[in-house]
Amino acid sequence: MRSVKTETHLSDGRLRLYRMAAVCLGVLCVLQVTLNISLRLAFYNRGNVTAENDQLQTSYNTLTEERDQLQTSYNTLTEKRDQLQTSYNILTKKGDQLQTSYNTLTKERGQLQTSYNTLTKERDKLQTSYNALTKARDQLQTSYNTLTKERDKQKRENNDLMAKFSNLKQTYPEGWQIKLESSWYFLSTVKKPWRESRQDCLQRGADLVIVNSDKEQEFLFGLTKGAWIGLTDSVTEGTWKWVDGTPLTTPSYWYTQQPDNGGDNPANGEEDCVELNTETWRPAKAWNDQSCLHNRYWICEKVV
Ligand SMILES: [Ca+2]
Ligand SMILES: [Ca+2]
Ligand SMILES: [Ca+2]
Missing domain, CATH: 3.10.100.10 (Mannose-Binding Protein A, subunit A)
Known part of the structure; x- marks a missing residue:
């Protein structure tokens, strides 16, 4: 009898142990599952972050490269702007010189115009005097020609008279x-x-x-x-x-x-x-x- 009882008692303990082991095993399984899920999630997230980081790194690199290119372009444009500024200053200076020359030439042109007008008036006066003198000369020439003709006519008549006189000398009485x-x-x-x-x-x-x-x-x-x-x-x-x-x-x-x-x-x-x-x-x-x-x-x- 007693052996049966002891054997029964040992069976309950084992059962209880089995149960606890089963429970522990279940808990462990749950934990294992949970852990696996967590790890998987963790790895998954970690993979995503890495990919994002890579993308960000790539974008960063791209942006850096573009920034450098922009910086280079900016430097080039700045240099060209400075060159253009220098050219602009030179052109502005030359423009001022040209404006000064233009003003001087305009003033000289005005003086020349005044001189030209004065000379034109004097020329017209001289032309008028010349015309008057030419007219007077022509009148004098006409008068001279007329007088010359009269003189020549008179000479001819005198010669005729002298010829008559010579002929008559021997005809009329002495004295x-x-x-x-x-x-x-x-x-x-x-x-x-x-x-x-x-x-x-x-x-x-x-x-x-x-x-x-x-x-x-x-x-x-x-x-x-x-x-x-x-x-x-x-x-x-x-x-x-x-x-x-x-x-x-x-x-x-x-x-x-x-x-x-x-x-x-x-x-x-x-x-x-x-x-x-x-x-x-x-x-x-x-x-x-x-x-x-x-x-x-x-x-x-x-x-x-
Ligand atoms: Ca007299
Ligand atoms: Ca007188
Ligand atoms: Ca007379």
Whole structure:
């Protein structure tokens, strides 16, 4: 009996031990499972973190590289900016110099414009003067040509008269060798004062010549002798009368500024008698009032 009881008692203890072992084993299993799960989770998380870290590292590296590239670009751009700034400063300086030159040139251009305007005005004045002088010269040339023609004509007429005179010399009586239209003329070969000259003409049945026309004046002038003519203001100063008593009317042939009655020069004395002065070359201006006491050739005229 007792052995049975002891054997029973040992069986309960073993059972209890078995149970505890089973329980422990179960707990251990649970723990093992839990541990495995935890570890797996841990490893899993750790793997994820590592991958993220790798990605981050890669991104970091990429960003670092890009940053370096940007830094390089930034440095390059900064350098170029500085170069551009330098160029800009140089260009600005040159621009200022050009502006100064432009201002100077503008000022000089204004001065040149003023000078040009002044010279243009002076040129126009000179042109006007030149035109006036040219016109005056042309007028003088025309006058000269006209006078030359008159002189040549007069020379021809004188030559014709001298030719006639030469032909007539042998035709008419001694002393009265020249004839024009209805008058004969006597030319003295000596010089005497006016009154003695007239006396000679009176003794020849004639008188000092009276000039009645341009033709007669030109004829007498062509005789080429300065001589007394029959004109005087000895009766009334300034009132000219011919020797036949007729007053002097046109035509008259006074030389320039004559008669002047001596020109207020006492050395000349009164000038009351008229000489035909052939020193002038124009018959229209051949008379001069002269002192009657001077000796001159004379011309007598006899109207037939
Ligand atoms: Ca006459
Ligand atoms: Ca007089
Ligand atoms: Ca005079």
